[in-house]
Amino acid sequence: MKVTVDDQRCRGHGVCTTLCAEVFSLTDDGYAEAISTDVPTEFEDATREAIQCCPEQAISDVTKET
Template sequence: MRVAVDEDRCAGHGMCLTLCPEVFDLSDDGWAVAAPGDVPAEHEAAVREAIQCCPENAIHEV
C-alpha cells in the first residue's frame, strides 16, 4: 500500500498525523505529507483509519 495527500485539499487539521505519525508529517507550511514508498504492514490499519477520518478527504491510496 502507498498513500498520498492531495495538497490542494488538505486543510492542515493534522488528524492523520495524530493517527499515524510513523507515516504522516506536517510540512513547514502546516500541510500534511505522507512518507514516500510503501506503508509498513504494521501501520496499514492506522493509515486506513486516517483516510476515513480526514475531514477534507485529502488522503488516498496510490
C-alpha cells in the same frame, strides 16, 4: 499499501499525524504529507483510519493505481 496526500485539498487539520505519525507528517507550512508513499504493513490499519477520518478527504490509497 501506498498513499498520497492531495496538497490542494489538505487544510492542515493534522488528524492523520495524530492517528499515524509513522506515515504522515506536517510540512513547515502546516499541511500533511506522506513521509513515505509505501506504508509499512504494521501501520496499514492506522493509515486506513487516517484516510477515513481526514476531514477534507485529502488522503488516498493509490495501491491499485500503480
